[in-house]
Amino acid sequence: MKINNSSERVIQYLRGLIAGQKGGSRLPSVRALMGTLHAGPATIEAGLRRLVEEGLIEARPGQGTFIATPPSAPGVTSATDLDWQTMALGPARPTADALAELASMPNPGALALNAGYLPEALQATALLTGAATRALRRPGLWSRHAPEGLETLRTWFATASGAFQPHEITICPGTQAALAAAFRALAAPGDPVLVESPTYVGALAAARAAGLYPLPVPIDADGLRPDLLAEAFRASGARLLYCQPTYANPTGAVLTTDRRAAVLQIVQRAQAFVIEDDWARDFPLDTEAAPAPLATHDAGGHVIYVRSLTKCAAPGLRIGAIAARGAALERLRAARMIDDFFVPGLLQEIAVQLLIAPAWPRHLRTLRSALRARRDALAAAVRAQFGIQSLPHLPSGGLHLWVRLPEGVSDLALSEHARRADILLSPGRHWFPAEAPASYLRLSFAAIAPEAAPGVMARLGSLLAHRFS
Ligand SMILES: Cc1ncc(COP(=O)(O)O)c(C=O)c1O
Numbered sequence: 208m209k210i211n212n213s214s215e216r217v218i219q220y221l222r223g224l225i226a227g228q229k230g231g232s233r234l235p236s237v238r239a240l241m242g243t244l245h246a247g248p249a250t251i252e253a254g255l256r257r258l259v260e261e262g263l264i265e266a267r268p269g270q271g272t273f274i275a276t277p278p279s280a281p282g283v284t285s286a287t288d289l290d291w292q293t294m295a296l297g298p299a300r301p302t303a304d305a306l307a308e309l310a311s312m313p314n315p316g317a318l319a320l321n322a323g324y325l326p327e328a329l330q331a332t333a334l335l336t337g338a339a340t341r342a343l344r345r346p347g348l349w350s351r352h353a354p355e356g357l358e359t360l361r362t363w364f365a366t367a368s369g370a371f372q373p374h375e376i377t378i379c380p381g382t383q384a385a386l387a388a389a390f391r392a393l394a395a396p397g398d399p400v401l402v403e404s405p406t407y408v409g410a411l412a413a414a415r416a417a418g419l420y421p422l423p424v425p426i427d428a429d430g431l432r433p434d435l436l437a438e439a440f441r442a443s444g445a446r447l448l449y450c451q452p453t454y455a456n457p458t459g460a461v462l463t464t465d466r467r468a469a470v471l472q473i474v475q476r477a478q479a480f481v482i483e484d485d486w487a488r489d490f491p492l493d494t495e496a497a498p499a500p501l502a503t504h505d506a507g508g509h510v511i512y513v514r515s516l517t518k519c520a521a522p523g524l525r526i527g528a529i530a531a532r533g534a535a536l537e538r539l540r541a542a543r544m545i546d547d548f549f550v551p552g553l554l555q556e557i558a559v560q561l562l563i564a565p566a567w568p569r570h571l572r573t574l575r576s577a578l579r580a581r582r583d584a585l586a587a588a589v590r591a592q593f594g595i596q597s598l599p600h601l602p603s604g605g606l607h608l609w610v611r612l613p614e615g616v617s618d619l620a621l622s623e624h625a626r627r628a629d630i631l632l633s634p635g636r637h638w639f640p641a642e643a644p645a646s647y648l649r650l651s652f653a654a655i656a657p658e659a660a661p662g663v664m665a666r667l668g669s670l671l672a673h674r675f676s
Pocket of ligand 1: 515
């Protein structure tokens, strides 16, 4: 069956409908779908046929199209007594609700201002298609691969870090996996881990899942406060810090040069490790290059360095790297191998082919200028709507704005009401390891074309004006 872009849009829309409804529910008629989706009958029917083939819906001649009822295992019904599971599973584990919310798939047409990745319009789609085609011709693609990853890819990450040798790099299926392994490998359940407050929700979830206790260390516009960091190490006895020195997610803060030296010194004195999450290295928006990684100043094996490729290429290219030295490297390698042996060769080869493509640097340049325009437009719209105090500093890199909401406005309530209007927001409180000192939103400026920014903020403003009524 020939599927074009419009049919894909129809399919995506229908998948959203199916996900939100029970089996047996009737789908809107072809005519109604034509109206909703502004598509012709052939496009709608091609989309419906695809989902019939996938077994997700069934066409009943003369009656319409219905959501299929998935077969359940023999004897298991919604009335089956599963209480034994409650007994077997025991006490609750740390939840990752905030992360699940970020990772959930938006309805087609929704404005995903909560996104942590590039929208399709900015992804390196054409380059990835070329890279995948070349990768498929590589020998040994389907064989077993080394747990540490392809030598060529490790060499690329090592050179790009400016601090590590290829043998110190381990390739991971995204840096979320790298963080999860690092928290498990470098600390024991019950240990504290110091984190910036606020910090990346995925890191908080991974640390908690490893049985660690994230302890907040406040930041200001220049990143982590060294005075408080030293005190936190002293008071907690922690041996691990997770930090994003460059364009931190969610605030965009950059640790100043002086503070980089101070943080490293404090970490060394505490005989501790610091996980440097360098997720936004490819997104400097006001300078040619991001500041050198903390790792480039570390002579003692204290820095565990993490860098992602999914962020600057496309979320589906789940490739990242983690670097370490000494016994920490051995422990990390072991933790990664236990998880999934190795990252599939095809994905690693695609990453290599992408990074050596002559057009890759051009993609990054174009991307940065598009992101700069999006940041400026959304920041102007935010300030017009909420005042300059909502966004006193423009982030000099990254993908997000960290917006302080007016006094008395709940981040949760606003996000919930915006969601009903198909605007997805990330409530600020999820990004704090403890209580949030004020109400914030993390907004992805990458998600909106510059010309759409004023309209989106006006919609949020009118939701606020009606106080969610
Ligand atoms: C700060 C930070 N670190 C790590 C990750 C994980 O990214 P990935 O697993 O796609 O490399 C994210 C994703 O949102 C992030 O924001």
